[in-house]
Each structure stands twice: as structure tokens, then as C-alpha cells.
Amino acid sequence: MPGLLEGRVAIVTGAGRGIGREHALELARHGAAVVVNDLGTEADGSGVSSGPAHEVVALIExxxxRAVANGADVADFDAAAALVRQAVDTFGGLDVLVNNAGFVRDRMLVNTSEEEWDAVVRVHLKGHFAPLRHAAAYWREEAKAGHTRAARVVNTSSGAGLQGSVGQATYSAAKAGIAGLTLVAAEELARYGVTVNAIAPVARTRMTEGVFGADLPDPADNSPVVAWLASEQSGDITGRVIEIEGGTICLEQGWTHGPRATRPGRWDAADVGDVLRALVARAPAPEAVYGA
Structure with missing residues (x-):
């Protein structure tokens, strides 16, 4: 589908390696001008390098x-604002934000340090919020000025955040937060012409090889879905979380109201056990936590 994104301007965070790299290349292949953001850290978030982002820019060019490199820490609120400004100043606007940046520091819950928790939640959850917050403000101002854009946001959640993953409590909590953020942002930003969706990619990357080994799909398998979600054609799809595993696309179904029991007034604690067990018996069994 050549030209699917012709004339559109996109930011992809964490685009120097892995899944983000493939997103940036795919969006450019379909005609988008891309701001390639990457801090150039190692898989655990240590170190900084401008090399990966510039390498992807060179491939696109x-x-x-058209592409430009950006080395911002996306969880830095002011740096995220500058990232959005760079897209507007360099390419004349912003149509697409793909939030992808992140790293892992996997530990069993009882071994997780405060620093590890803060670092992982910061890069994933705040690293989604900060660019989204500034992009949304730009799109709101555009809409107020009568220039409503067919803007698209693609966030990155994970099966770990949707079903849970043993040994990844921090990562799972952050990715679950991203799914919740996606639902709220989709509702709030619809008035400005913005759709907000999330993918839950299954792929072989630096982050997954240590946990699941190398027997996972190619990272590039996720990017065609992102390219379509980034296009003007996807305006009727918003507030969704989509799992991609190789050639399989699965629409995730999150928390919904299930069986209920009601009585006048408050419950007596002595009665709660029987009621809850009856409700559990009527409900579908939850999917198993990864690694259980």
C-alpha cells in the first residue's frame, strides 16, 4: 500500500533498535517523515548513545x-515537549505519535528494589504520558484554530500488562498502566480528531530474549499494523489494545463488568465469602499469568 502515510509526520520513540526501529522504517516506507527518537541505552536502561537513532535516519534517507534523529529522554517532561516541537519545526506539523521506548529490569517482586521499580515505571508509563501530553496539547491548539488533524497515537502495552508475567511485576504494572492510559486518552482526545490505540507486540528483542529466548517472531511483524493505525484510514478504530504475534492479530478484551450480586444496604462480612465464591463460579476463568 505505497503512499499510505504520504505527507504525514510521525514521532517514534525508542526507534533506534528492535520493534521501534522497524516501526520507523515501516512508516517511512509508506511515505511518512519520521522523527527517530532514541536515547541509545542498553536493555536495562544504562548508558547513552546517539548512534542507533542516527543509523535509522541514515537507512530511511x-x-x-525523510527523517531526523532525536536523543531525548521521553520521560523528561520538558524534553518530551522539545521532541514534539522538533517534529513541528522540522516537518511542519505532527500527525502520528508512536510511543515505544522502554527497558526492563526483571526481578521477582520480593527482590525488586525501589530504584528498579521507579526506573521501569518512569520510562514506560511516564515515557508514554509526557510525549502524549505535549502532542495532545498541539492537536488541541490545531483544532481550536480550525486545522483539525487526523492525528493518531499508537501506544505499546504488553501481554505482561494484560495477563501478568512472573518475574516482571514492575514491567507488568507499567504496561497495565499504559493500557488504562490508552482508554482514557482515546475518550478525551476524540473531540480533537485524535485516535489512541495500543499494541501488545510479541517479538524477539533485547528485552525478551533473556526471558523467553530467541524463539519469538520477528520485530518487523508488528509494524504493518502500526502503519495502518497511523494512517487516515483508521479513524473508526480507537481505544483498543491489539496483540500481534507473527501473523496473528488479536483484539484484547480488558476489564468488563461480570457476574454481580446485589442486596439492599451494606453486606455483612460473614456473608461475603459465599457470595464471592458463587460469582467466581459463574465467571470465566482468567487466563494464566505468563510463567505460572
Whole structure:
């Protein structure tokens, strides 16, 4: 579908390696101008390097596309604002935000340090909020000025955040938060012409090889879905979380109201056990936590 994103401007965070790299290349392949954001850290968030982002920019330009590198820490509120400004100043606007940046520091819950918790939640959850907050403000101002854009946000959740994953309590909590953020942002930003969805990619990356080994799908398998969600054609899809595993696309179904029991007034604690067990018996069994 050549030209699917012709004339559109996209930011992809964490685009120097892995899944984000493939997103940036795919968006450019379909005609988007891309701001390639990457801090250049290792898989655990240590270190900084400008190399990965510039390498992806070079690949895009070699293919005839337009791209610029950005080395911002996306969880830094002011740096995220500058990231959005760079897209607008360089390419004349912003149509697409793909939030992808992150790293892992996996531990069993009882071994997780405060620093590890704070670092992982910061890069994933605040690292989604900060760019989204500034992009949303830009789109709101555009709409108020009569220039409503067909803007698209694609966040990155995970099966770990949706079903849970043993040994990844911090990562799972952050990714669950991203799913919740996606639902709220989709509702709040619809008035400005913005759709907000999330993917839950299954892929072989630096982050997954240590946990699941190398027997996982290619990271590039996720990017065609992101490219379509980034297009003007996807305006009727919002507030969804989509799992992608190789050639399989699965629409995730989150928390919904299930069986209920009602009585006048408050419950007596002595009665709660029987009621809850009866409700559990009527409800579908939850999917198993990964690694259980």
C-alpha cells in the first residue's frame, strides 16, 4: 500500500533498535517523515548513545525518505515537549505519535528494589504520558484554530500488562498502566480528531530474549499494523489494545463488568465469602499469568 502515510509526520520513540526501529522504517516506507527518537541505552536502561537513532535516519534517507534523529529522554517532561516541537519545526506539523521506548529490569517482586521499580515505571508509563501530553496539547491548539488533524497515537502495552508475567511485576504494572492510559486518552482526545490505540507486540528483542529466548517472531511483524493505525484510514478504530504475534492479530478484551450480586444496604462480612465464591463460579476463568 505505497503512499499510505504520504505527507504525514510521525514521532517514534525508542526507534533506534528492535520493534521501534522497524516501526520507523515501516512508516517511512509508506511515505511518512519520521522523527527517530532514541536515547541509545542498553536493555536495562544504562548508558547513552546517539548512534542507533542516527543509523535509522541514515537507512530511511538512503531509501529516499525523510527523517531526523532525536536523543531525548521521553520521560523528561520538558524534553518530551522539545521532541514534539522538533517534529513541528522540522516537518511542519505532527500527525502520528508512536510511543515505544522502554527497558526492563526483571526481578521477582520480593527482590525488586525501589530504584528498579521507579526506573521501569518512569520510562514506560511516564515515557508514554509526557510525549502524549505535549502532542495532545498541539492537536488541541490545531483544532481550536480550525486545522483539525487526523492525528493518531499508537501506544505499546504488553501481554505482561494484560495477563501478568512472573518475574516482571514492575514491567507488568507499567504496561497495565499504559493500557488504562490508552482508554482514557482515546475518550478525551476524540473531540480533537485524535485516535489512541495500543499494541501488545510479541517479538524477539533485547528485552525478551533473556526471558523467553530467541524463539519469538520477528520485530518487523508488528509494524504493518502500526502503519495502518497511523494512517487516515483508521479513524473508526480507537481505544483498543491489539496483540500481534507473527501473523496473528488479536483484539484484547480488558476489564468488563461480570457476574454481580446485589442486596439492599451494606453486606455483612460473614456473608461475603459465599457470595464471592458463587460469582467466581459463574465467571470465566482468567487466563494464566505468563510463567505460572
Amino acid at each position: 538512503a531509501g529516499g525518505g
